[in-house]
Amino acid sequence: MLRSWSKGAVRALVRPSRPVLPRTREIAIHASRRAVQNNAAPTTDRVPLRKQLKQDAKAIRAQKRLRKESEEASRQDWELTVGIEIHAQLNTAAKLFSRAPTSISDTPNSNVALFDLAFPGSQPEFQAATLLPALRAALALNCQVQTVSRFDRKHYFYQDQPAGYQITQYYEPFARSGFVDLYDYDGIAPEDGDRVRVDIKQVQLEQDTAKSQEYPPATQLLDFNRVSHPLIEIITMPQIHTPATAAACVRKLQAILLACGAVTTGMEMGGLRADVNVSIRRRGEGPGQYQYDGLSGLGQRTEIKNLSSFKAVEDAIIAEKNRQIAVLESGGVVEGETRGWTIGSTETRRLRGKEGAVDYRYMPDPDIPPLILGQDLVSSLRESLPTSPDSLVAKLTGPEYGLSIDDAKPLIELDDGARLEYYLDVVDILRTPSPDLASPQAQVPLARTAANWVLHELGGLLTKADRAWSEEIVPAQALADLVQNLNQRRITGSIAKQVLAAIFEGDSRPVSRLLEEDNLLLRPMSREEYVALAQEVLAQRPEMVEQIRSKNQHGKIGWFLGQMMRMGEKGRVEASKAQEVLHELILSTP
Ligand SMILES: Nc1ncnc2c1ncn2[C@@H]1O[C@H](COP(=O)(O)OP(=O)(O)OP(=O)(O)O)[C@@H](O)[C@H]1O
Numbered sequence: 289m290l291r292s293w294s295k296g297a298v299r300a301l302v303r304p305s306r307p308v309l310p311r312t313r314e315i316a317i318h319a320s321r322r323a324v325q326n327n328a329a330p331t332t333d334r335v336p337l338r339k340q341l342k343q344d345a346k347a348i349r350a351q352k353r354l355r356k357e358s359e360e361a362s363r364q365d366w367e368l369t370v371g372i373e374i375h376a377q378l379n380t381a382a383k384l385f386s387r388a389p390t391s392i393s394d395t396p397n398s399n400v401a402l403f404d405l406a407f408p409g410s411q412p413e414f415q416a417a418t419l420l421p422a423l424r425a426a427l428a429l430n431c432q433v434q435t436v437s438r439f440d441r442k443h444y445f446y447q448d449q450p451a452g453y454q455i456t457q458y459y460e461p462f463a464r465s466g467f468v469d470l471y472d473y474d475g476i477a478p479e480d481g482d483r484v485r486v487d488i489k490q491v492q493l494e495q496d497t498a499k500s501q502e503y504p505p506a507t508q509l510l511d512f513n514r515v516s517h518p519l520i521e522i523i524t525m526p527q528i529h530t531p532a533t534a535a536a537c538v539r540k541l542q543a544i545l546l547a548c549g550a551v552t553t554g555m556e557m558g559g560l561r562a563d564v565n566v567s568i569r570r571r572g573e574g575p576g577q578y579q580y581d582g583l584s585g586l587g588q589r590t591e592i593k594n595l596s597s598f599k600a601v602e603d604a605i606i607a608e609k610n611r612q613i614a615v616l617e618s619g620g621v622v623e624g625e626t627r628g629w630t631i632g633s634t635e636t637r638r639l640r641g642k643e644g645a646v647d648y649r650y651m652p653d654p655d656i657p658p659l660i661l662g663q664d665l666v667s668s669l670r671e672s673l674p675t676s677p678d679s680l681v682a683k684l685t686g687p688e689y690g691l692s693i694d695d696a697k698p699l700i701e702l703d704d705g706a707r708l709e710y711y712l713d714v715v716d717i718l719r720t721p722s723p724d725l726a727s728p729q730a731q732v733p734l735a736r737t738a739a740n741w742v743l744h745e746l747g748g749l750l751t752k753a754d755r756a757w758s759e760e761i762v763p764a765q766a767l768a769d770l771v772q773n774l775n776q777r778r779i780t781g782s783i784a785k786q787v788l789a790a791i792f793e794g795d796s797r798p799v800s801r802l803l804e805e806d807n808l809l810l811r812p813m814s815r816e817e818y819v820a821l822a823q824e825v826l827a828q829r830p831e832m833v834e835q836i837r838s839k840n841q842h843g844k845i846g847w848f849l850g851q852m853m854r855m856g857e858k859g860r861v862e863a864s865k866a867q868e869v870l871h872e873l874i875l876s877t878p
């Protein structure tokens with residue numbers, strides 16, 4: 289179908305499937321095994337495998353210790369400074385200046401308007417709907433929204449940018465002067481204390497570039513579906529001084545953007561990319577000669593572009609800091625540069641000298657009128673802003689849910705917020721009034737049990753099967769039914785795990801039917817049955833019973849309990865009742 293915005297004839301991109309990277313731990317294990325095999329010539333001094341592995345582990349520990357010590361030493365001598373630029377793809381249906389859809393997963397080059405390809409004579413049509421996610425982001429980042437802002441042209445020549453310039457907001461961005469607070473639970477470096485506030489200089493609207501795919505030696509294919517996808521660039525002040533806090537800052541910004549609905553995908557899916565700017569200065573020496581937006585005394589910065597994971601942010605900063613220290617300690621000078629980083633690498637690499645504002649020849653775009661924003665729009669968006677990640681942490685760890693921070697954080701962060709949605713659905717179902725509803729006091733334990741099942745039991749199955757998250761694998765209703773049955777002691781924990789695994793594998797029967805048909809409901813054992821079973825296991829080791837009685841070795845009761853669980857009918861023995869009967873028979877009978 290020929291759409292008015294898709295007449296550009298552009299070579300299609302063949303999208304190769306994403307390579308599956310082996311996990312680093314696996315690489316390490318394989319590498320050491322291979323080393324052992326290579327050394328396995330039939331010599332008399334061959335090192336046994338276990339010994340070799342132990343030696344390898346010791347060497348790795350020593351290496352880590354050395355690295356930590358040298359980090360510590362360099363931290364005392366040098367101060368690191370980092371400022372971050374985040375590019376986030378906004379959650380909008382259309383591009384920034386055309387009505388072409390933003391869907392980038394469609395056939396390559398199928399969602400492109402003439403303006404996106406810079407066809408002569410085509411004109412920009414600003415898509416006002418872009419403002420909604422952009423403003424939500426700015427408000428969630430505590431920015432001051434500007435009543436008037438404008439678009440500028442930033443010139444550079446590269447095939448992913450058909451106009452020869454990017455439309456951005458350089459002189460008058462739509463939002464300024466925000467901040468993001470990072471807490472210890474966000475994973476900031478311990479030396480940064482409980483909280484770090486990072487100021488946000490500005491947030492600007494701009495166009496994304498086309499996606500290029502290299503086929504060396506001579507082919508590069510371009511997919512213009514991404515060109516002119518609306519982006520915001522968030523620019524932090526250079527106020528971060530540790531690599532871990534820089535990574536925590538990007539993670540937090542992503543969480544905030546997802547929570548307020550400004551974006552739909554995070555770094556994993558390419559919806560967010562970070563550039564980090566790194567400089568160092570020697571402690572105790574005079575101030576550096578560089579300044580940024582009123583903050584002076586800084587060292588010369590280099591910029592590492594296009595980082596696509598939190599780990600890459602942290603690792604690239606560590607590598608670049610070490611490189612700059614080595615340059616300065618050997619009497620060299622740090623050049624203002626744009627550098628690159630490859631995952632798994634230990635060094636950043638020079639891409640080009642850093643362009644300055646002059647190189648970009650910024651100029652106001654003559655074809656796009658200023659953006660004038662009414663305060664009524666801003667206030668109504670502010671009022672309807674969804675809960676922030678910090679408020680979510682407070683809510684989940686507060687009296688309503690009572691979760692630990694260790695459970696609350698992954699719930700909020702996993703699967704771009706989808707895991708939390710699912711968890712809240714499960715809890716909502718559990719709390720829906722019903723005749724046998726747990727009392728309000730029981731709601732916290734129920735919420736905790738639900739978190740355990742969503743994160744650890746269901747999460748464990750996902751990890752084991754190496755499957756991506758989907759709320760459809762085990763519907764929220766099914767998990768809630770399972771937790772409810774467990775809570776009401778209609779099934780045992782091990783049966784609940786067995787049923788969860790069955791549903792995970794595709795059993796689509798409602799939980800109640802599954803439990804009935806497979807005869808899994810707990811048929812409570814009578815007291816007589818518990819006593820008979822206990823007597824049977826006690827008779828197996830009378831000498832142990834004697835020891836418990838005479839020497840007060842109560843810890844040994846656990847062995848008998850284990851025997852009762854094993855010997856009893858599957859799924860019928862309740863540990864607490866079995867223990868009670870054991871205590872009674874052993875301790876109160878002389
Ligand atoms: N001396 C410095 N050390 C560390 N970071 C710095 C230093 N000076 C500036 N920065 C950081 O560098 C970033 C500069 O971003 P900005 O978008 O203003 O300029 P740019 O990098 O030249 O632009 P672009 O890369 O978009 O063309 C900010 O995050 C700022 O905090």
Ligand SMILES: [Mg+2]
Nearest residue numbers: 373521523563
């Ligand atoms: Mg920038």
Ligand SMILES: [Mg+2]
Nearest residue numbers: 373563565591
């Ligand atoms: Mg930059």
